[in-house]
Amino acid sequence: GQAISQQGNGQGAVACLSCHGPQGEGNAAVGFPRLAGLPADYLSHQLRSYRDGTRQNPMMQPFALALSDEDIQAVSAYYASLEGPNLPTAYQAAAPENTAEWLAERGDWENTIPACNQCHGPNGQGVRDIFPPLAGQHASYMAAQLNAWRNGTRSNDPNGLMQGIAERLSEEQFGLITAYYATL
Numbered sequence: 001g002q003a004i005s006q007q008g009n010g011q012g013a014v015a016c017l018s019c020h021g022p023q024g025e026g027n028a029a030v031g032f033p034r035l036a037g038l039p040a041d042y043l044s045h046q047l048r049s050y051r052d053g054t055r056q057n058p059m060m061q062p063f064a065l066a067l068s069d070e071d072i073q074a075v076s077a078y079y080a081s082l083e084g085p086n087l088p089t090a091y092q093a094a095a096p097e098n099t100a101e102w103l104a105e106r107g108d109w110e111n112t113i114p115a116c117n118q119c120h121g122p123n124g125q126g127v128r129d130i131f132p133p134l135a136g137q138h139a140s141y142m143a144a145q146l147n148a149w150r151n152g153t154r155s156n157d158p159n160g161l162m163q164g165i166a167e168r169l170s171e172e173q174f175g176l177i178t179a180y181y182a183t184l
């Protein structure tokens with residue numbers, strides 16, 4: 001896994017670190033996601049999705065296509081083992097006027113949007129295997145993913161959970177929620 005991350009696999013997958021960074025930290029300026037500390041099963045699901053086209057991205061697809069099942073397993077385990085960002089542990093209930101925090105913790109039921117943390121875990125820290133952490137992920141990258149669900153280039157989520165949410169978010173909520181999780 002570490003070898004693929006740093007040197008590629010010699011079969012067409014280049015070194016991941018050129019985009020995802022030497023510690024899997026990603027690159028906020030260009031919207032490349034942090035991979036460090038994401039769940040291994042989530043990472044391998046994404047790599048298979050780029051391979052089978054249920055998640056379309058011209059930058060990632062050629063590398064994913066060049067990875068064998070074993071490569072995917074190894075590189076996913078490697079990134080999962082790297083330390084993620086420092087996550088907050090203290091819990092303070094949200095106030096309704098704090099739009100982003102309220103959306104994260106309570107949702108927006110007038111528009112049928114459940115609380116993000118219902119699935120992504122308290123403080124957006126992620127819930128093992130299926131639900132990726134949002135805390136500390138780059139806002140630029142998260143915005144790109146919400147747009148990908150809106151325009152159908154990402155349709156890989158198991159129960160179509162994210163697509164409806166992405167579509168129902170207002171433009172204001174969209175900007176505030178991605179900034180909120182990025183700075184948690």
Ligand code: HEM
Pocket residue numbers: 004005013014015016017018019020031032033034035038043044046047055056057059060063067075132144145148
């Ligand atoms: C997204 C893995 C190489 C650019 C991702 C994701 C994974 C991943 C798992 C999804 C992250 C998530 O859902 O949170 C890898 C691995 C690589 C590799 C294992 C090496 C074999 C690269 C390289 C580039 C790149 C070399 C740049 C040329 C991107 C971009 C995205 C992404 C732009 C976001 C794509 C989107 O919007 O769906 N990568 N990556 N990756 N990666 Fe890589």
Ligand code: HEM
Pocket residue numbers: 033045103104113114115116117118119120130131132134137142143145146156157158161162165169177178
């Ligand atoms: C993935 C945002 C609510 C289930 C994601 C991702 C983002 C996101 C940005 C992509 C992460 C990445 O690529 O690393 C949000 C926001 C929410 C919200 C802003 C609230 C407004 C929910 C809820 C559920 C859910 C309520 C469950 C009912 C999922 C799942 C994935 C995901 C299953 C991973 C899909 C896959 O395997 O590709 N979410 N989310 N999310 N979210 Fe949410």
